[in-house]
Amino acid sequence: MLTFFHSPGSCSNGILLLLHETGADFDTRIVDVVRGDQRSHAYLAQNPKGKVPALKIDDETILTEFQAIAYWLANAYPDAGLWPDGLLARSRTLEALDFIVGSVHMRGFTFVKVPQKFLSDAAGKSALQAHGRTEVGKGLSILSEMMGERDYLLGDFGLADAALFYVLDWAKQEGFTLPENLSACHQRLRQRPSFRKSKTLWMR
Ligand SMILES: N[C@@H](CCC(=O)N[C@@H](CS)C(=O)NCC(=O)O)C(=O)O
Known part of the structure; x- marks a missing residue:
């Protein structure tokens, strides 16, 4: 299952929307950037950039950067029709x-x-x-x-x-x-x- 690192109200809202568009099975971990959770040792061990969004796609692989995550979702779930032809x-x-x-x-x-x-x-x-x-x-x-x-x-x-x-x-x-x-x-x-x-x- 995918693990999504998300701070409500931040830019990771866009990835949350896309996860629901794809119908992907995912767990959400809240990393509240206003509270400073992104600087915790536990989160930096997952994502040294200390930013959201991040998407863990398997035990060894974490994707960061909005565009890269969006691209991965569109191509991993082609039936959602998020990646245009041409x-x-x-x-x-x-x-x-x-x-x-x-x-x-x-x-x-x-x-x-x-x-x-x-x-x-x-x-x-x-x-x-x-x-x-x-x-x-x-x-x-x-x-x-x-x-x-x-x-x-x-x-x-x-x-x-x-x-x-x-x-x-x-x-x-x-x-x-x-x-x-x-x-x-x-x-x-x-x-x-x-x-x-x-x-x-x-x-x-
Ligand atoms: N280039 C990154 C930007 C991500 C970003 O700036 N995220 C903000 C939330 S909207 C964040 O994590 N801020 C926490 C911080 O900078 O400490 C992306 O495209 O994902």
Whole structure:
């Protein structure tokens, strides 16, 4: 059975959603990153990066990094239809995932949510937060443009939508106004059976 290391409310929500999309059999271990569980010896022994998400796929193998876990799930459970056909569609999926996780999350929300990780003085922290908000705003505009009139980011529901879901949640929590198409997509994502199954482990 798979073991999923998860912190409710964090980016690992996206992997929780995908696990339910695949119908995989998995156990969840809570690693609460607000409480600091990721720095415990027990967790670092499993995942020296001290981050969630992580997915243990057998006794010797632990996968980390959102994109890699998402890719593995889509290919390990092909019946879930999460990996599109065709080279360009696959490349677009990876492109969107990298943009959401690598740019909107890491270069935007990280500074909005935890500026104290980088700077300790009040003026520096608020400048960093302002920079993060600008980056998130730009990211949301690009994602809105990318989605256009489709129901999900790239057409049918796919890996990138799981990442989109957690950044849209964060955007709402941080008081961003979502472009109309992203807001409709957020509602659509909340209607998915996989979200209903994720609900008890979605928020702290
Ligand atoms: N590049 C990683 C980023 C993961 C990440 O930043 N996770 C955050 C939660 S959203 C975390 O574990 N933070 C704990 C910490 O940095 O101490 C990925 O794609 O999975």
